[in-house]
Amino acid sequence: MDEIYKEYNGSIPEKLIGDVKKEVSKVKVTKVQLKEILDRVKKEYEAALISPGEAIGIITAESFGEPATQMTLNVKHFAGVAEMQVTSGLPRLIEIFDASKSIKTPSMEVYLKPEYNKDPAKVRKIASQIKESTLGDISTEFTIDITTMNVKVVIDKTKLKDLGITEDTLVKILKESIKGGVQVRLNKNEIVLKGKESDLHELYVLKEKAKAAFIKGVKEISYVLPVKRDNEFIILTSGSNLKEVMAVKEVDTRRTVTNDIHEIYSVFGVEAARQSIIDESTKVIQNQGLDINIRHIMFIADVMTSNGVIMGITRSGITGGKESVLARASFETPIKHIIGAALRGEEDYLNSVVENVILNQPVPLGTGLPKLIINSMNKKEKEKEK
Amino acid sequence: MKKQIQIQDHVLLLKHKKLDDKALEGLLNKYNISPKQLPKVYKKDPALREIEDVKAGDIIEIERDSPTANKTKFYRVVVDG
Structure with missing residues (x-):
């Protein structure tokens, strides 16, 4: 069998x-x-199977467009929910398909290795290690002393202990992360910072600089939230830094993902980016309670990644790469494209659909696609020739 | 300081394989295409790091998990860049 x-x-x-x-x-x-x-x-x-010459692009566009109009009306507000604020709905969908380089709410799902993901206390500790801590986060008070012209910082000792660093090492870290010849000194419970110049404005600048000084953790990760998902604890983050987070010892490097498609592309390549586009858009669509066939999403992802890089559906991406002047002009900023084409002396061979629609000609789709060569001689003439 | 990270067994990383000449011919005949018409993948793509001596013009076979057909094969041609 x-x-x-x-x-x-x-x-x-x-x-x-x-x-x-x-x-x-x-x-x-x-x-x-x-x-x-x-x-x-x-x-x-x-x-x-779809037949050759079928306009699948239009079908996909329709299949997305119709439910997307529903989406804008269904914006829900989640106030007071203990979840991360993540862009959703139409804005997120646009972000994905435009292949935005800087997305509004980058976030990660950090999975932990099996030996660490059961105990909530352990997970919380790992989460605090991943989070980017600045001096502002671990101190209770910043004061400017005008008599001695320095900034005094009162350190929260319990928070310092949670991070697992002593006061001496903190001073060492601060010496590295605050640049510009700043003196760092430990004085009982306080850390005293003294800048080079001694006018009041410089002192204020120093204070703000000190607040943002990087102490420990992974840069860009501004907020962490451990949540339970299917018998294990995972860490949701806001801010994304895949490479650094995956270098953390306790993190499961097999499943940890980010919602930044460009970051996925730079770490895992085009194929992974394609999968990520599919996953992210399906998430949005399911979140909105809509149902768009997965084939349409897969098709868009395929088109966006077919050139080896991620190309958004924008005038600098897929649409901008089109050969025909009229096709480009019909998408966005028509005058710019037409003037540019005139200056460069571009030709339009009318090989595709849009330009032929504009010129009221048959389009190369469906029955318009095959080109026939007809023998114009009729039967009698043929026989005569023989 | 540059840390090494393991990406080989990540869920998003699919199996990439270089196609040999015989399989390549079969593929091109099956779809009646030239390699240029295939989707592209850059030579510096992280997924190709594990494959030995990849050069422009090679065809890479990718095994995808498709929600509609379980396992499917996809092909990309390597380009410089």
Whole structure:
């Protein structure tokens, strides 16, 4: 039996063969019958395939456009919910498809190795290590002493202990992270900072600089939230820095992901970016309670990554890369494109759809796609020639 | 300080494989295309780091997990950059 299945491997998708196998195992069939079944499945499968010349881009655009109009009306506000604020709905969808370089709310899902992900206390500790801590976070008071012209910082000792650093090492770290010849000194419970120049304005600048001084953790990660998900604790973050977070010892490097598609691209490559586009857009669509067939999403992701880099559907991305002047002009900023084309002396070969629609000509789609060569001689003439 | 991170077994990283000449010809014949018409992948792509001597013009076979067809194969041609 398995040999028969193998024969069809390649002409029918694996999933359909699996489905047939499952159904067939319930009843008794002979080899001939099985062959007949598979033949019919193959026939149905081939009939369901999209035919050459079908305008799938338009179908995808419609399938996204119609539910997207519902989306804008359904903006929900989650006030007071203990979750991270993440861009959702239409703004997020636009962000994904435009392939924005700087997204509004970068965030990560940090998974931990099995030995660390069960105990909430441990997870909280790891979370605090990942979070970027500045001097402002671990101190209770910043004061400016005008008599001695320095900044005094009162350190919160319990917070310092949570981070696992002593006061002496803190001074060492501060000497490195605050630049510009600042003296750092430990005085009982306070840290005293003294700048080079001694006017009041400089002192204020120093105070603000000291507040933002990097102490420990992963840069860019501004907020962490441990949550329980399916029997394990994971850490949601706001701010994203995949490379650094994955270098942390306790982090599960197999499953940790970010919602920044460009970051995924730089760490894992195009194929991973494609998968990430699919995952992120499906998340948005499901969140809104909509149902768009996964094939449309996969198609968009394929088009966006087909050039080896991520290209957004913008006038600098896919649409801007089009050969035809009229096609580019019909998307955005038409005058700019037409003037530019005139200056460069560009030609339009009218090979695609939009430009032919503009010129009221048949478009190369469906029945307009195949070009026929017709022998204009009729039967009688043919026979004469013979 | 540059830290080494492990990416090989990440869920998002798919199996990439260089296609040999025989399989390549079969592929091009099946779809009646030239390698230029395939989607591209950059030579410096992190997913190609594990494969030995990849040069421009090579075809990479990628095994994808498709939600509609379980496992599918996808092909990309390597380009410089």
